[in-house]
Amino acid sequence: MTVMNITLPFGVIKDISDYSRFINEILKFDITLNILKFSTGTSGINLLIDIPDDKIKSITESLKKNNIIVNKKGRIIIDTEKCIDCGACISLCPTDALNFDSEKRLKFYYERCIGCLLCLDSCPRYAIEEM
Amino acid sequence: MTKTYNEINQKIKSGEVVVVTAEEMIKIVEEDGIKVAAEDIDVVTTGTFGPMCSSGAFLNFGHSDPPIKFEHLWLNDVKAYHGNAAVDCYIGCTRMSDVRRFEYGGGHVIEDLVSGKSIRLRGNSYTTDCYPLAEIDTEFTLDEINQAILLNPRNAYQRYVCAVNSSDRSLYTYMGKLLPHYGNAHYAGAGCLSPLSNDPDYETIGIGTKIFLGGGSGYIIGEGTQHSPTNQFGTLFVKGDLKQMNSEYLRGVSFEKYGTSLFVGLGIPIPILNEGLAKKTAISDSELLTDIVDYGIPRRDRPKLRQITYEELRNEYIELNGKKVKCSSMSSQYYARKIAETLKKWIQEGKFFLNQPAETLPTDTIFKPMKQILEIKFVKDLKRKAIICYDDCELKTIAKRIINHNMNHIVITDRENTLKGIVTSFDITKAIAEEKTDIKEIITKKVITTSDNDPIDVAARRMKQNYISALPVIDENKKVVGIITSEELI
């Protein structure tokens, strides 16, 4: 399973029927869908969904067709020159994409990043950049 | 068994000295016992690298021609303090740039200076007969000025608290970004590597102790401000020559919506003069306690949720009210270790000698709160009765209440007095214009609230931040107990 981060823009989802239309859009791929997190952001409703790996491509395409924003994976980069390995960003990351290696230096696990950008304004060195 | 400073320094000279870091000492004492460790080990090195807001530097630029006596001056647009002789100044790390604000501050100026960058100096003066120049705009580097002395009135906190946030919004603090509803936890301090935790009775740490400071050497010149050793919140006043420091260990930082600061690298060598010191320097993270403190309550005495060891904090998650909370540090363990290792190497290579303090530091002071002559006011002192309508009432009822009570905000509750939303006179006007009749269409459900024991300034800041003019006052069960509006605050 893979975690996907999607945003339902406020304009797209107006009521519950819009919402169920979008869920059905995913369910038509005949999968079990786990909604891991549901939150209201500044531009819309953010959902963290867990989907089977082999369906990523088709689901992404179908969501995009419905004007739903699929946030890229690995949306940040760490500027290691600026990073001072303080760790202030680590507790913000919901997927452990930011963590220490065995030497206690910050390590960014690209494949775990779901692009939620929660970490972005937590870095006192501006070492985290949005891609 | 006892050793003297002199004996240890002789060993440093002859290259026989045995130095270990405070982390290594734990294992040595565990394996060989205190007695053997005290004989074998001569020096234990410590280190810490974290944000230390009470940091800054005294600079002297030399005289211009014609001479100037600064009244105001800026370094890369960051205002420096001037209240000394003509061309002396103090650049404090939390002062933010007039132009770049949160992005760049005094801490960054110090980092840039130490890394050899050119700094822009602008200054002005009211002019005197002996200092006739009114304005100056020039540039300088660290090598080109007379003195640059790092002088930090409060560094190296023995330990610090672990911060969490119970409130319903993200907080941006000097303890970093704290997510609502205990969403994460941040702590600071180097734990078993923390200098003051390794000599908590100040046997060897005193005025004149030579230390690692910002990648060079420096000295302890006294107890730090707010020094509070009785509850393990000891601090140090330190100084050192910026010209021999290294910008790897002095890093300017910007905490979002809080401000700027400086990460300072500091390490202290502890001579193992006796068995007592061998024991103390073997302290481990599991023996070092601190408090989990709720930063969601904006008061001086924030609620302490529980005690926690540094060992627990080093795990990725801590346990809080039966919930797993992700926890990370604000200070770097990697650099704390690197500092202890570097100091160890300097001593082993005969580059760094130890000295006996000229005077010991107080061990009995406490940190007193500020005296305030004006009583602080709370929401409960100024709130008024909320005008309430039930969540199934008609818009007409709300409109009547607005008129009868001359009140802009009507609080909506259920029959049990639980807050359900708020409706303003503007909402009603809009409803009429748009021919809406159902309260559900116009109610604001996500209401920003306050509580009886919030200080008035906290309520005022919340209104300002959210561009609103009233806050319902609720109790811990979400029952409405009043309302406070911007009118009460004037």
Ligand code: SF4
């Ligand atoms: S917090 Fe940062 S690193 Fe972690 S998933 Fe979100 S964007 Fe990626």
Ligand code: SF4
């Ligand atoms: S908060 Fe910034 S400086 Fe600190 S570890 Fe994360 S990326 Fe590095």
